[in-house]
Amino acid sequence: MRRTSVSIYLSLFLAVVNAQEWTIKARKTVLREENGVWAQELAILHEGDNVTACMKDGQPIKEGKWLQVKFGGQEGWVQETAVTDQKLETTRRRFTDSGGTSYDEVALATKGFSPEIENSYRGQNPNLKDAYLLVDEMENDFHPPLRKNSEEERQKVRVLRESLEKFRKDGNLKSRGDLR
């Protein structure tokens, strides 16, 4: 009896050790209810967020290009290209909030070509100032970099999915390709 309970504790411990953790490597991606781009959004995931793989027979569950994962008590699907099995390095960085107060926060370490280099490049090329504003505007049209998990962000993602779905139906386009 005692051995059985020891083995149960041990198996629980090993199950936790074995839990496959992945990190979101895209700036933003969506946790969906089902494994398809037309499925409802459950949550917006951001770069550096950790998700746990759902397992079956000791293997992570994968359907096509989608992985089934758990995040914040929810179970859903993410595109596999948005996920990495490597730990992303972090660093302490100094931020300044809108009120001008500076504070330190743990952030993902930016490697090589980073915002820091972009700022330096922009400093050396003042003629690109307006052009960079247009790039920001271009990025804001879809996938806007909004505050983490804000309602506004969720709303934008939902509207995008619905507008794409309407566009697809109106144009008699396919929901899923069957070539290759």
Place this chain on the structure above:
Amino acid sequence: MRIFIMTVAVAIVMSCQKIPQLHTPQLHTPQLPVPNNTRSAVDTAKKGLKTVKEGVEVYEKASEELDERQEHYVGRAVAAQIFAKYPLHSDTELRQYVNLVLQTLVLHCDRPETYGGYHLAVVETDVVNAFAAPGGFVFVTTGLLKAVENEDELAAVLGHEVAHVVKRHGVKAIEDSRFNSAVGGFILKKAGEFSPRELAEATKIFTESIGDVVKTVLESGYSQDAELEADREGVVYCARAGYAPDAALTLLERTVGKGEAGNFSTHPGGKERVSRVSQIIEGRRAPVDPKRTARFQLMRARIAH
């Protein structure tokens, strides 16, 4: 006891399981040959052969030095250079429409999630062209929107550009020498803040890299191989999405016939390309949906002729 042993056995097996094929870009440090005086002449000769092989390997892997986030910042700078040349078209409804065609194709491509996502701009110029900057910044000119006749032809052009992003042709245009120097390699891998000297060096490498990509995207065009790959992939994305796979061919045939092909300055549209695309399609033809053509025409009417 048996349960205990089984539990341990299962746990060991589980810990040995490999995760499925996640497409994680592997970082490769170019291994440059270092002369080794202690080796015999035979060893040196053998090493010379290996160097040639390594050289090929280095060439193939140099662009992989950049992870997706770095590719995104290269893309932003290249996009800024494009905006410095061509103004953004102010009609947001037109941009939104072209963006929907782009995003539809993205859903069916093999890299639907880049670091910062795919974005579209319509730029104002009579030059008939489309460009893709690394990471997913896609540009079409108003000249191109006038040259295509329906949504399926527009999708053919956008599918081709999405393929350049999927296959990372833009970052592959960066000269390998940028990565091969010891300093360059170190800076590209360094995480965290740069010292002033490192920042100056990194900015120099960044500037040179952007120059390489801009030259390829805006002036010289990609290699024949990259163009062929983009033609092939673009047709596949269009077909998966439900667009007529042969729209690319119809567009090419028409523009070559009218002598407009020369305007696709970075996309040579000669007869050779027509026959190449024709082979890719292999008789897979589909009708163009009139509902799509109708909405395209409504949008195109918004551009002054």
